Amino acid sequence: MSGAHTSRFAVRDRGLRRVRAVTVWSAAGSAGLAVATAIALVPPAAAPASDRAATGGAPAGTAPPSPSGGRAAPDDEAGTARPHARRTTRTPRLRPPTTPPVPVGNGGQQATSGGS
Amino acid sequence: MTTLAPAPGRLRFDALGTTAVLVVADPSGLAPAERAVRRILSEIDRTCSRFRADSEISRLHRRAGRPAAVSPLLAQALDVAIRAAELTDGLVDPTVGAAVRALGYDRDFALVRDGDPRPAGPGLPAPGWWRLRREPGSRRVLLPRGILLDLGSTAKALAADLAAAAAARDAGCGVLVSLGGDLAAAGHAPLGGWRVAIGDDHLAAERDPAVTVAILAGGLATSSTTRRRWRRADRIVHHLVDPRTGDAVVPVWRTASVAAASCVDANTASTAAIVLGAAAPAWLAERAMPARLVAVDGRVLTVAGWPDQEPVR
Numbered sequence: 001m002s003g004a005h006t007s008r009f010a011v012r013d014r015g016l017r018r019v020r021a022v023t024v025w026s027a028a029g030s031a032g033l034a035v036a037t038a039i040a041l042v043p044p045a046a047a048p049a050s051d052r053a054a055t056g057g058a059p060a061g062t063a064p065p066s067p068s069g070g071r072a073a074p075d076d077e078a079g080t081a082r083p084h085a086r087r088t089t090r091t092p093r094l095r096p097p098t099t100p101p102v103p104v105g106n107g108g109q110q111a112t113s114g115g116s
Numbered sequence: 117m118t119t120l121a122p123a124p125g126r127l128r129f130d131a132l133g134t135t136a137v138l139v140v141a142d143p144s145g146l147a148p149a150e151r152a153v154r155r156i157l158s159e160i161d162r163t164c165s166r167f168r169a170d171s172e173i174s175r176l177h178r179r180a181g182r183p184a185a186v187s188p189l190l191a192q193a194l195d196v197a198i199r200a201a202e203l204t205d206g207l208v209d210p211t212v213g214a215a216v217r218a219l220g221y222d223r224d225f226a227l228v229r230d231g232d233p234r235p236a237g238p239g240l241p242a243p244g245w246w247r248l249r250r251e252p253g254s255r256r257v258l259l260p261r262g263i264l265l266d267l268g269s270t271a272k273a274l275a276a277d278l279a280a281a282a283a284a285r286d287a288g289c290g291v292l293v294s295l296g297g298d299l300a301a302a303g304h305a306p307l308g309g310w311r312v313a314i315g316d317d318h319l320a321a322e323r324d325p326a327v328t329v330a331i332l333a334g335g336l337a338t339s340s341t342t343r344r345r346w347r348r349a350d351r352i353v354h355h356l357v358d359p360r361t362g363d364a365v366v367p368v369w370r371t372a373s374v375a376a377a378s379c380v381d382a383n384t385a386s387t388a389a390i391v392l393g394a395a396a397p398a399w400l401a402e403r404a405m406p407a408r409l410v411a412v413d414g415r416v417l418t419v420a421g422w423p424d425q426e427p428v429r
Binding site (some may be wrong): 037094095097110115 | 126130133135137139202203236244246292294295297298299308309310311312313314315316317318319320321322325327328329330331332333334335336337338339340341342343371373375377378381384385394404405406418419421422423
């Protein structure tokens, strides 16, 4: 029987409880459950590399060209896999204003906005 | 030349290393609004300032490597910073602290602006926000050792949002709060909206604004490479650091102003625009974030509904 199986489970990750959900499409529901269980046992650091959306340059944290070739390296390498772009859907967008700014003549301003 | 309009419901004071401006629609609400704003700013400073050894974030740094329970405000500030990083794919990243420090911005800016004759070391790319361990819905966090946080811009924007909301509630009227040019409006705006002068420098904009716009609600933020600059050996650096390189952004835009539903979102987008450079207009347009970008040569570009009208003088 084909279909999707979603497995939701909690793991202890450096002392913090995390809930993970894995959905597996399979030709057989039981096979999907087995695959989901296998994925659950893979540590976070082994998660697949990101295929994030391009934003005009090398994303942060992805070994960018640097004069030093290094980075401020934490000693804790758990969870060092960069999150997949699809994980950014919790709050998917920046929120635009309900109404855009309206032009008015200079003078009479109540506040200013500029570099500080 | 213009100046800020005299207003009985307006005051200005120093806070968070910059200038705070409070404007209320009803002058009788100024006193309770001021109390609310000062309370919020004090809480943010005690919680998020990386320049205070006694701040909560400094204590969190000292607990790095061990799970910690943080205050509701720090949990909120961390979540806001992580959300900004997620929504910008790391263009705005709270783990950029070591890079900012390496450039010399390791004290209150008043002590940094005189410069440092020593050359800065190589850039330190941000380790990445995803290394922070946050348990959703809780106040627990694990900061790995070796990561220095700089909540900088998002915490200031959060402070503006929280202060405006608290002030509007306590004053019972519309309120506009500006922290160094990052603004949040709450409650009912006065007729015609809040009039905000825009410029490269929020102080200079009082005397000589590039443009003036009115907003009704939400936030408006401006990021600029023309302020918070200092000499490091033989070059001038500034506070806007590209998390990808750990170095000060090589500016395509000297100033980016963005309007959004909140000051946090406006600040996130304006900072990301400076970091993105040439790709910023498309990035902002895709997100429908009205913005005004000023190139280093002074050319102005407006996107996503920002009025393209230039100054009426």
